[in-house]
Amino acid sequence: MGSYIETELIINHKDTELRLGLPGSEDNQQSCNGSIVRSNKRSFSSETTSVEHESICKSNNVSSDTSNSSTTNNDHDHDQDTIQPKKVQVVGWPPIRSFRKNSLQQKKVEDGCGMYVKVSMAGAPYLRKIDLKVYKSYSELLIALENLFKCTFGEYSEREGYNGSECAPTYEDKDGDWMLVGDVPWNMFISSCKRLKIVKGSEAKGLACL
Amino acid sequence: MNSSSAFPDEVLERVLGMVKSRKDRSSVSLVCKEWYNAERWSRKHVFIGNCYSVTPEILTRRFPKIRSVTLKGKPRFSDFNLVPANWGADIHPWLVVFAQKYPFLEELKLKRMFVTDESLEFLAFSFPNFKALSLLSCDGFSTDGLAAIATYCKNLTELDIQENGIDDKNGNWLSCFPESFTSLEVLNFANLNNDVNIDALEKLVGRCKSLKTLKVNKSVTLEQLQRLLVRAPQLCELGTGSFSQELTCQQYSELKRAFNNCKNLHTLSGLWVASTQYLEVLYPACTNLTFLNFSYAPLDSEDLSKLLVHCPNLRRLWVVDTVEDKGLEAVGAYCPLLEELRVFPADPFDEGVAHGVTESGFIAVSEGCRKLHYVLYFCRQMTNAAVATVVQNCPDFTHFRLCIMTPGQPDYLTDEPMDEAFGAVVKNCTKLQRLAVSGSLTDLTFEYIGRHAKNLETLSVAFAGSSDWGMQCVLYGCPKLRKLEIRDSPFGNAALFSGLGKYESMRSLWMSDCKVTMNGCRFVAQERPRLNVEVINEEGGDDSRAEKVYIYRSVAGPRRDAPPFVLTL
Numbered sequence: 001m002g003s004y005i006e007t008e009l010i011i012n013h014k015d016t017e018l019r020l021g022l023p024g025s026e027d028n029q030q031s032c033n034g035s036i037v038r039s040n041k042r043s044f045s046s047e048t049t050s051v052e053h054e055s056i057c058k059s060n061n062v063s064s065d066t067s068n069s070s071t072t073n074n075d076h077d078h079d080q081d082t083i084q085p086k087k088v089q090v091v092g093w094p095p096i097r098s099f100r101k102n103s104l105q106q107k108k109v110e111d112g113c114g115m116y117v118k119v120s121m122a123g124a125p126y127l128r129k130i131d132l133k134v135y136k137s138y139s140e141l142l143i144a145l146e147n148l149f150k151c152t153f154g155e156y157s158e159r160e161g162y163n164g165s166e167c168a169p170t171y172e173d174k175d176g177d178w179m180l181v182g183d184v185p186w187n188m189f190i191s192s193c194k195r196l197k198i199v200k201g202s203e204a205k206g207l208a209c210l
Numbered sequence: 211m212n213s214s215s216a217f218p219d220e221v222l223e224r225v226l227g228m229v230k231s232r233k234d235r236s237s238v239s240l241v242c243k244e245w246y247n248a249e250r251w252s253r254k255h256v257f258i259g260n261c262y263s264v265t266p267e268i269l270t271r272r273f274p275k276i277r278s279v280t281l282k283g284k285p286r287f288s289d290f291n292l293v294p295a296n297w298g299a300d301i302h303p304w305l306v307v308f309a310q311k312y313p314f315l316e317e318l319k320l321k322r323m324f325v326t327d328e329s330l331e332f333l334a335f336s337f338p339n340f341k342a343l344s345l346l347s348c349d350g351f352s353t354d355g356l357a358a359i360a361t362y363c364k365n366l367t368e369l370d371i372q373e374n375g376i377d378d379k380n381g382n383w384l385s386c387f388p389e390s391f392t393s394l395e396v397l398n399f400a401n402l403n404n405d406v407n408i409d410a411l412e413k414l415v416g417r418c419k420s421l422k423t424l425k426v427n428k429s430v431t432l433e434q435l436q437r438l439l440v441r442a443p444q445l446c447e448l449g450t451g452s453f454s455q456e457l458t459c460q461q462y463s464e465l466k467r468a469f470n471n472c473k474n475l476h477t478l479s480g481l482w483v484a485s486t487q488y489l490e491v492l493y494p495a496c497t498n499l500t501f502l503n504f505s506y507a508p509l510d511s512e513d514l515s516k517l518l519v520h521c522p523n524l525r526r527l528w529v530v531d532t533v534e535d536k537g538l539e540a541v542g543a544y545c546p547l548l549e550e551l552r553v554f555p556a557d558p559f560d561e562g563v564a565h566g567v568t569e570s571g572f573i574a575v576s577e578g579c580r581k582l583h584y585v586l587y588f589c590r591q592m593t594n595a596a597v598a599t600v601v602q603n604c605p606d607f608t609h610f611r612l613c614i615m616t617p618g619q620p621d622y623l624t625d626e627p628m629d630e631a632f633g634a635v636v637k638n639c640t641k642l643q644r645l646a647v648s649g650s651l652t653d654l655t656f657e658y659i660g661r662h663a664k665n666l667e668t669l670s671v672a673f674a675g676s677s678d679w680g681m682q683c684v685l686y687g688c689p690k691l692r693k694l695e696i697r698d699s700p701f702g703n704a705a706l707f708s709g710l711g712k713y714e715s716m717r718s719l720w721m722s723d724c725k726v727t728m729n730g731c732r733f734v735a736q737e738r739p740r741l742n743v744e745v746i747n748e749e750g751g752d753d754s755r756a757e758k759v760y761i762y763r764s765v766a767g768p769r770r771d772a773p774p775f776v777l778t779l
Contacts, residue, residue, distance in 0.1 A: 092290030092697075093672065094558045094588060094615045097347060099373040099401065101558070103506065176377075 115190065121149050121167075121198035132190050138182055145169055149198055156182045171196045219248060227252035254278060259717050261299050261323065262742065265766040266307035278317035278342075279308070285720050285760055286670075287695055288322060289347055292722055292758070294746065296773050300324045300350075302332070303771075309336035317342040317368075324348070330355030334362035342368035342396070349375030353383045353402065360386035367420075368396035381406035381429070387414050394418040398425040400449045400480060400506075405429040408437075416441040425449025428482040433461055439468035448472070450480035453488050453507075462491070469495045476500045481507030489513055496520035503528045505554050511536035518544040526550040531566035531588060538571030542578025550584035551575055558588070558615065569596030576603035583641075584609040591622040592649060597631035607639040611646035617673035617698070620650040627651055633658035636666075646670035656680035660687025671696040681705035685712055695720040703730030706759075710734065713741055718762035726756045728779075734761065735779035742768055743779045 115132040128148055135141040142153055154165025161180050162168040169181040173192040181189070181196070226248045229235050239249040255278040258264060270276075283299025285292075301323045308315055315337045325348045333340065340363050345351075353376065359369065360383055384399070384406040394414065399406070406429065415421060415438050424442060426435070430451025439445070457465065465488075475495045484507050499521050504514075505528040514529065514537040524545040529537065531553050541548065553567055569592050576582060582604040592614050601607065612631075620627055628649035636642060636658050643665055647655060651674035659666065660683030667690050675681065681701040684691065685708050693716065694709075702725035713719060713734075728745065735743035746758035768778040 089559055090617060092287065092292045093617060094555060094613055095287075095290045095670075095672070096554065096558055096588075097289045097373055098291060098375065099347070100506075100554065 117171075117193055117195050119145065119148065119196040119198070121151070122200055124149060130196075132193060137186055138189075141181075142169065145196070145198065151198060151200075158183070167198050167200050169196060170199055219244070219251075222248040223252040227254075232257055251275060255317075256280070258282065260762055260764075261304070262766060262769055263717070263762060263764045266304045266311075268765060270307055270311035274311070276312050277314060278319075279304075279312075279315070280319040280321075281323060282321045283323035283348075285695070285718065286322070286693075287697065287720055287722065292697065294773075294775060296324075297746075297776065298324065298769065298771055298773065300326075300329075300771065302326065302329045305329055305332055305336065313337065314339050316340060319344040319346075320348055321346045322348065324350045325355070326350045327352055327355035327358070331358040331362075334358045337363075339365055341365055341393075342370075344368065344370040344372075345374055346370075346372045347374060352377035353379045353381070353404070357383035357386045360384065361388070364388075364391065365393055366391070367393050369394070370396055370398040371401060372398060373401050376402065378403050380404050384414070385410040389413070389417075392417045392419070395420045396423040396447075397421065398423065398449065400425040400427050402427050403429070408434050412437055412441060419444075421445065423447035423477075425479060426451045428452045428480070431455045432457055432465055432488060436461070436465045436468045439465075439472060443468075443471045444474060445472055446474050447477035448475055448479070449503075450478070450482075452482045453480070453484035454482075455488075457488070462488075466491045466494070474498070477503070479503035479505075481509070483507075484509060484513070486513050489517055492517065493520045497523065499524060501526040505530060505552065508532040508556050509537070510534070511540065515540035515544075521545060522547070524548055526584075528552040528554070530554050530556045532556045533567070534565055535567055535571035535574065538567060539574040542574040542576075545579060547581060548575070548579035549581050551579070551582060552584075552586040553588055554586075555588040555615065566590055569593050572596055573599050573603075576600040580604060581606065583607050586611040586613075588613045588615060590615050591619075592628065592631065593621045593623050594626065594628060594630040594634070595621075595623075597628075598634035601634050601638040605638045606641060607635065608641050609644040610635050610639065610642060611644065611670070612648055613646065614649040617648075618650045619648075627654070629654040629658070633662075636662040640665065642666055644668040647674055648672060649674075652676045653680035653683070656683045660684050663688055665690055667691060668693040669695070671699055673698045675699045675701060678702055678705035678708075682708040685709040692717045694718075696722070696724060698723045700725055702726055703733075706730050706734060710737055713738060713761055714763050716763065718760065720758075720760050721756075722758040724759075726759055727754050728756050729754070731756045731759055731761075732779050740764070744769070744772070745777045745779060746775055747777070748775075 116129045117132055118127050118129055120127045130144065130148070132141070135144065138156075146152055151167040152165055153167055153169060154162045156162055170178050171181050171189070171193045172195045173179050174194065178197070184192075222244060226238055226245070229238055235249055235253060239246045250273050252275070253273050254276060256269065256273055256276050257280045258269070259282050261281050261283045281301070281304065284297060287293060288297065299322060301320060309332070313336070316339050318333070319342075325345065330351055333343070343359060343366070351374075356369070356371065359366065381402070381404040387394075387410070395418070406427070408430065411426070415424065421442050422445060424438065424445055425447065426438070426449055428451055430438075432451070432453060432455040435451055469491050472495050476498055478492070478495070478499055478501070481504055496517065497520065500523055502521065502524060508530045510532055511534050514533045518524070518540050522544065525547055527541060527545065527548060527550070529552070538553075541551070555566060557566070567587070567589050569589070572587060572589070572592075573596055576599065580603060583606045585607065586609075589612075592612065597612070614628070621631075629652055631649070632645070632647050632651070632655045635645065642663055645659070645663065645666060645668070647670070653676045656675060657680070659669070666688045669684060669688070669691065678701055681696070681699075682705055684694070685705070691712070701721065706721070706726050707730070709719065731743050731745055734741065740763060742762055742764045744760045745756045746760070747753070747755070748757060769776070772778055
């Protein structure tokens with residue numbers, strides 16, 4: 001009865017067994033038990049504030065029949081060897097204010113140990129993080145993003161943006177403005193990119209028309 | 211003369227006007243009709259813990275002479291992104307009514323409210339006597355709104371901007387204080403990032419002779435800080451800028467002298483990035499310090515120890531866990547009068563090599579600081595035995611908030627749940643008012659809480675418990691419970707229903723990602739019409755589950771401004 005807690009919440013803090021289910025991979029949810037297992041959650045995006053929101057799907061792989069899915073995860077990870085997903089995070093945990101979280105993250109970027117930025121896509125259940133330093137050019141980055149979110153960007157041109165595609169990559173720069181990826185030289189992009197967002201459909205076209 | 215009233219109304223009002231405490235005023239208002247009226251006419255300050263529990267119309271009708279309002283809006287878990295954007299708690303409708311009914315409003319303190327620039331402008335224009343504005347954990351506004359306040363509030367004494375989701379466009383707002391403006395007593399812009407015009411700031415500080423609190427942001431350098439201190443040696447509370455500039459010998463000694471001259475400092479904060487060599491300049495100012503807020507300054511144990519030697523009178527200390535256990539040993543050694551300790555995580559998401567603090571640091575503090583009554587402690591490992599030791603050493607805890615950062619983590623030595631830890635807390639600390647639990651917890655924890663925590667008012671639960679029984683124990687056992695917030699725990703409808711007799715005496719209940727269903731919530735709404743039962747469900751979720759439930763008492767009826775994702779049942 002109350003036993004599921006004992007079996008399912010034994011987590012070695014050094015080697016967390018919490019796994020992230022990648023979009024399109026096998027569904028890792030267990031039936032609702034109100035603990036740390038959760039189905040796909042949407043990210044709550046805020047347009048007006050600098051508060052960042054993360055929604056991550058988490059599943060607990062203690063029982064044997066879910067060990068397959070953890071293997072699936074690992075295989076999937078190895079396929080995309082240019083992308084290194086960070087440790088999974090539970091929404092709103094640990095309970096520190098968004099403000100404090102943002103201050104710490106700003107500090108991390110300034111420290112220059114890797115240049116991890118968040119990548120979001122409207123409609124995706126959770127955000128990802130990628131290390132911009134791993135890529136040498138826009139084409140590498142775009143391929144990685146296409147793999148990560150299973151979308152296509154189409155041809156970039158200065159005039160039309162990403163014309164003819166369902167999606168377009170955008171980024172937030174140091175001034176807080178949302179820009180189309182690809183306009184500025186790669187190095188300038190790297191140093192000013194704070195986070196990435198993949199926009200879809202009409203939003204994508206909207207930028208291209210400017 | 212009316213023989214039924216012992217005093218003329220004016221006398222009664224005068225006398226009752228001196229009653230300051232909220233609880234006392236509440237009691238006063240219940241005595242009889244005359245006292246109720248005298249109390250409502252004499253009340254100057256009102257505190258509203260949940261902005262949806264009452265309407266501005268009802269408020270202004272009962273209390274016609276209010277000068278100061280404190281309002282809290284969103285549920286606390288909104289601080290941790292558990293509440294979607296645009297949920298509500300908009301200050302504007304309140305301001306509109308206040309402009310009519312409280313034209314002499316002087317003070318507004320807001321927490322977790324939605325505040326726009328338009329609202330701030332409206333505020334600046336509508337209240338000619340406006341003096342004090344404090345915004346904590348609010349969102350929706352930008353520095354443009356601050357500019358309006360600075361420009362138009364001629365009698366401003368306090369501007370306190372803390373940890374908000376603010377659109378920080380630039381630092382120009384500070385230059386908006388007119389040259390004729392001299393009344394400022396409190397200025398806190400520590401959490402804004404952009405540079406302000408340092409010249410304007412110096413002049414402002416120079417002409418505001420009553421300035422007692424100045425908390426600048428990290429863009430202010432040591433050299434600039436020195437110039438500010440020289441103009442305001444009377445400061446009681448100082449928030450420094452960044453403590454890491456290359457200084458010449460002369461600049462260094464000028465800075466030291468400036469700190470030396472601040473004889474009234476009792477609160478120090480800021481530092482941000484602190485160079486060890488410059489921390490010494492603080493030492494002379496430390497003797498009278500009672501509150502040290504280094505929660506944004508990742509000091510190491512050595513720097514902290516050297517500083518604390520000079521702070522024997524410290525009552526409250528906030529640090530980052532970079533100080534590690536060794537730093538906490540120094541706290542225990544040098545600060546015997548300490549009453550409050552908060553340890554924040556430098557690396558909450560384990561992105562680097564994180565050490566932080568452990569159970570030994572906790573014990574070390576408790577051994578040296580027997581008067582400790584408030585603790586907020588983020589750690590990666592804890593044991594039942596350690597917590598038991600801590601509360602043996604310090605039985606006077608009123609606020610005990612322990613956050614073991616991996617959800618559901620057991621005692622790392624015995625592998626047992628942390629039930630006995632919190633059992634020890636509630637058994638030993640009879641004055642406990644606020645408790646936050648973490649780690650692997652079964653229903654036993656909640657049995658202990660229900661049995662022993664008779665003064666408990668606020669309980670925060672996450673990833674804990676085994677069954678409905680746990681929550682039931684708390685609801686049945688804690689007579690003074692006012693706020694209960696629960697996430698990701700296996701409590702369902704049976705647990706929810708056991709609070710039916712209690713929710714109207716509480717401020718609010720929050721349950722997210724538990725096992726409560728829509729039907730369960732509907733039942734509560736039906737049985738208790740004086741409660742607002744609100745459910746937030748995401749798209750694409752299971753329609754029968756109630757993912758996020760917020761239940762609170764209200765005389766205002768259901769919300770009229772609820773966004774589409776908030777269902778009022």
